[in-house]
Amino acid sequence: MINVAIVGASGYTGLELIKILINHPKFNITYIANSTGNTTVSTLHPSLDGVIDMPVEKVDVGQLAKVADIAFLALPHKTSMSFAKELIALNIKVVDLSADYRLKLETYEEYYCLHEDKENLKHSVYGLPEFYEDQIKNARLVANPGCYPTATLLALLPFVPYLDSKSNIFIDAKSGLSGAGKKLSDMTTFVNVSENMFAYNPFKHRHSPEINEKVLELTDIDANINFVPSLIPVTRGMLVSIFVTLEDICDAKQVLKEFYKDDEFVRVKETPVNIKDTSGTNFCDIFVEQNGNALFISSSIDNLLRGASSQAVVNANLMCGFEANCGISKIAYVP
Numbered sequence: 001m002i003n004v005a006i007v008g009a010s011g012y013t014g015l016e017l018i019k020i021l022i023n024h025p026k027f028n029i030t031y032i033a034n035s036t037g038n039t040t041v042s043t044l045h046p047s048l049d050g051v052i053d054m055p056v057e058k059v060d061v062g063q064l065a066k067v068a069d070i071a072f073l074a075l076p077h078k079t080s081m082s083f084a085k086e087l088i089a090l091n092i093k094v095v096d097l098s099a100d101y102r103l104k105l106e107t108y109e110e111y112y113c114l115h116e117d118k119e120n121l122k123h124s125v126y127g128l129p130e131f132y133e134d135q136i137k138n139a140r141l142v143a144n145p146g147c148y149p150t151a152t153l154l155a156l157l158p159f160v161p162y163l164d165s166k167s168n169i170f171i172d173a174k175s176g177l178s179g180a181g182k183k184l185s186d187m188t189t190f191v192n193v194s195e196n197m198f199a200y201n202p203f204k205h206r207h208s209p210e211i212n213e214k215v216l217e218l219t220d221i222d223a224n225i226n227f228v229p230s231l232i233p234v235t236r237g238m239l240v241s242i243f244v245t246l247e248d249i250c251d252a253k254q255v256l257k258e259f260y261k262d263d264e265f266v267r268v269k270e271t272p273v274n275i276k277d278t279s280g281t282n283f284c285d286i287f288v289e290q291n292g293n294a295l296f297i298s299s300s301i302d303n304l305l306r307g308a309s310s311q312a313v314v315n316a317n318l319m320c321g322f323e324a325n326c327g328i329s330k331i332a333y334v335p
Contacts, residue, residue, distance in 0.1 A: 005031035008074030016309035024327035033059035101143035147307025155299035158259040167245035237275030280333035
């Protein structure tokens with residue numbers, strides 16, 4: 001058994017990590033922490049009463065290093081990098097769910113803040129297993145992708161080599177409210193969200209440069225990407241619709257099937273995808289429809305799982321020499 005720590009237990013992704021790792025056959029939770037401590041898991045998350053009642057500590061890197069071999073950091077950006085730096089120095093492997101290690105230095109500092117751990121940033125591995133599996137297996141620090149980039153990149157990347165380089169890529173991405181986190185804002189109040197739907201930060205969302213960087217890194221093509229996210233009045237789930245123009249006409253359905261034929265957690269669908277079928281799982285469902293050189297690509301993920309916590313556990317599995325699917329649920333929350 002590998003001993004694991006969860007730092008940032010109070011939020012939704014922290015809760016999902018606990019739920020996955022409770023029943024994991026290879027990982028043993030030995031340390032759970034947040035910024036304040038002095039509570040228990042079942043107090044933070046009453047749904048886990050009678051399931052797990054570990055204490056939640058005020059995070060202490062030295063104490064964590066004594067009891068764990070790998071740490072999940074479910075923390076906000078900037079906060080995360082300070083702990084990751086100390087943990088790596090103590091030879092603890094880290095899966096970071098924040099944005100702190102996902103981007104190149106210049107891009108990160110443009111969209112977030114000054115980076116305090118440039119040395120480890122250079123050695124971090126982007127945690128999208130379908131594309132970086134070999135690097136993840138040898139990594140000490142994995143930067144777990146954002147939810148929007150995960151759903152977008154998995155749908156878009158198979159077709160980038162076929163696209164008309166002069167045409168724009170339009171990405172319409174809709175997320176459940178849990179993607180905004182627990183902290184309340186005017187935008188996320190019940191009155192504003194219920195029976196409502198709206199775009200936010202069109203073309204300016206922080207996940208846009210993440211998508212751009214990874215497309216360029218993986219394909220060597222500097223694509224014209226226009227990303228528009230929207231909030232929808234559901235708790236969890238993400239539906240991404242991508243509209244592109246082909247330069248080289250291909251059989252899009254066959255391209256997609258061939259591209260992901262060996263990837264367990266990507267399902268190529270014959271009918272348009274929906275968020276219910278992936279809710280509660282690590283699957284990404286993808287559908288494509290073609291009209292001459294016009295292409296519609298749609299993907300669905302659970303934003304809290306494939307977009308965060310279950311993908312983080314897949315990355316930890318690979319880092320520790322286990323099968324990617326170890327302890328990962330395939331059963332959707334249906335109905």
